[in-house]
Amino acid sequence: MGLTNLDYGVLFVYAVGLLGVALWVSRDKVGHEKDTEDYFLAGKSLPWWAIGASLIAANISAEQIIGMSGSGFAVGLAIASYEWMAAITLVLVAKFALPIFLERKIYTMPQFLESRFGPSVKYTMSVFWLVLYVVVNLTTIMWLGATAVNSLTGLSMFHAMLALGAFSAAYSLYGGLKAVAFTDIIQVVLLIFGGFLITYIALDKLSPDGGAIAGFSHLMGELPGKFDMILSRDNPEYKNLPGIGVLLGGMWVMNISYWGFNQYIIQRALGAKNLGEAQKGLLFAAFLKMLIPFIVVIPGIAAVMLAPDIAKPDQAYPEMLKLAPTGIRGLIFAALVAAIVSSLGSMINSISTIFTMDLVKPLIAPNATEHQLVNTGRVASFVALVMALFLATPLLGSADQVFQKIQDWTGFFTPGIVAIFVLGMFWKRATEMGGLAAVISSIALSAIWPMIFPDMPFMDRVGVVFLLCVAIGAAVSLLQKPSGAGMAVDLKGIDFKTSRGFNIAAVIITLMLIAIYATWW
Template identity: 60%
Template sequence: MKLALLDMVIFTTYVVGLLGLALWISKEQKGASKNTEDYFLASKALPWWAIGASLIAANISAEQIIGMSGSGYAIGLAIASYEWMAAITLIIVGKYMLPIFLKNKIFTMPQYLEQRFDNRVKTTLALFWLAVYVFVNLTAVLWLGGLAIETVAGVDWLYGMIFLAIFSVAYSLYGGLKAVAYTDILQVVLLVFGGLFLSYLALDTVADGQGIVAGFNILTAQLPAHFTMILSPENKHYASLPGLSVLLGGLWIMNFSYWGFNQYIIQRALAAKDINEAQKGIVFAAFLKLLMPVIVVLPGIAAVVIFPQLSAADQAYPAMMSLMPVGLKGLIFAALVAAIVSSLASMTNSISTIFTMDIYSQLRPGKTQRHYVFVGRLVVLLSLLIALIVAQPLLGQFEQAFQYIQEFTGFFTPGIVVIFVLGMFWSKASSLGALAAAIGSAVCSILLKIYWPALPFMDRVGVVFLLCLLLCVIVSLTKPDQGLRVKLAGINFVTSSSFNIAAWVILLILTALYVVWW
């Protein structure tokens, strides 16, 4: 599929406009220079609407848009559990975890681990996160983004990757998190409205011009198996979404690790001016998560009827873009690129934050704030360069890059959740117990993958979490620390009435969705 001249004009206008907006946001007062709080945490002054929009923009990228649309084509609405369960996870993170992080005034997740445990735990997890962000997340987003540009615009994937890297650097390198977060508002608006319009066109096409309600009714009538939220063991996709485990098992562990303890996600909330603003931003993001399946999964399901002969499920979203009229196709393409570059900018900013604040500043203490910001900018460039070099060798042989991400991060996710949850809410959790959980997570995951290959990935995560929980408790009781370094006393977990009302609304909406599509 090629883009018409008008589409390219619209896309180019978007690129230029975004860069101009980023430079304007990043502009400093005369004689001033950014310190580490300005660059890495947006001066701790982000409002709720910027936090919520930026959380979603950092989360939604090529692997979500193209991958989840492809899963909608192959599996159906059941894949929406990743989005809908995340909404509840965000509420729990906002109520019980954010107050602890903000009370301790941290920049990074490893920094909290040092305060709670010791430098060994911090360094171990910092190095792990740096490796994952550079060699898994960053490479996957670049690779899938390059393939998406090749599919939609006909540009070679390598040139597409280079364009994405340069684009993300151009608007985020100078301004840091502030430039990323505020431009994310534009990105999310474009993503949501562009995605909703594509869903409208998809349903209207299915109904042959009779409207979206008729189109939705036709889909549910012709594809009843695609509108089942809980898959039975007989379903050929059961290993990907193993029945009730989606609601009761490993998906919770994966969600808490991603939304609660993942630097490039939680960093937006850490940059809030206060806890109330952070929690309002979390609620805003949770409501947007409820909407995401309509934007990314529904077009994939509609593609089963409109394009039933696709050779690969991941072709669903690019194929559906062909429905867009000239001009609007450029807008949808801009929305897709917006999601990709936002995720790239978020990841590189978090990579530079962890490296500069948790590794470099410990090796070279006492340097000026300006020096640390300069090092952070260098790390952004270096991480993108590494990702560009290794993306094709690492991911070129995988049929699904999303599977590569899950398999690698899933080895460590259970241990991370154990370390943070016990560290926050069990005073006897010790440093050696935390290290045991981190190492045990990788070891147990690899052993289960080798000796119990039939165990679904999501169930394996749940089993390893329980094993790591037991391991951490045993080691902590036998090898206790001298004293708890982070105390929960004085941390207020009481939330505002508006937060509580929003949480109940989200819970009721989710309950209704699962009851209807059970």
């Protein structure tokens, strides 16, 4: 069953309301014109609740909802490790990375690398991130979002991607990060409410006597293998989630890269009022992260019983959405659209920030006015959307579990990214060539490794390659003269102390994770 006129009416009200809020928060004060700090960092005015909500809204994209629900269908609850381990990663990033980044007053991650290593590293990584964001991330969000729209409305994949791209551009191109962050507050409320609603409906359908709790118990009883958090070697999905290696190996590298050194995510924290607000924002996001598997993965597992004959796992969530009654279906569909357009808006804002501040301003237009730079960012956002629109089908059209495919792709680069940041932030002796060697060796080793060890799960490969990248970067650095004293991070001059409230919250999150893994070991 698709959408009715009432469902479309709910979606229309949501779309108009979102655009109205975006235009309202983006308005300029009389006599003031947006500068680069306003457009790319929200004028450094974001409070903790906006940062936390925006982090989750940016993260819960179609990749998360459609892709992770599809992996829940195929794998089970074990895929939720990406979400639950991300919560503790956010705590680590808030405590150890944010103080360094905010002390350097940067706009982008490449700017930090320039201040630490030099311009060659900045330009290399700027180009790398632009290609990764456009070719991998933006195409994935558009493709999986279009999958849901196509399933529920019958709109072709291309036209669905076109509509989603146009909607995200309409509310984000003018206002920049501020429009994205403050509308994300609405988005995340709708996302969590709609997500819990579809979970409740699916579990209620499963219960012989009705009720979500009874349905959940029935689901665990019927599909006990889908609730194994640590997969055994004989599980066909072990190659993607290698047992205890999930807790001890490459997933840490992937999560730290995504939450700590990813412009698409960390840009919200860079736009905080101060360090304390940024850290509280990441803690808020960590608590929200604990909820995500219950609204994303559980519907995918439920689809094994409710829709066992779907053609691809990534169709699981759209099929569960069809179970909702008229009107409610429109509300949940609006939540799904919220996830998609929020992530698209966040991604194109990050692309425009790197392109404008790291490439155009220093290399092409060093004397450009603030107005010209802001307009350059808007053009870059639009071009990125158009490129992703035409790249999505050839890259992802034949993929089965898109979420796992994306993890495998990014696993080629993340070891080097984490290695260069760890060396640059915490080892004064690291040099420019050492940093570049760590990044380049990540790609080379990740490409060669499957040929030497074809049976090693990609996540284990990520962990081993990371250690090798750090070793290579350190070895090359020791063969050179040390970097200038002004470039190294002075850790003694940075206050890593956190408040009592922060520490208590960190302990609570840790205990919650221990309880989850103890329950579904």
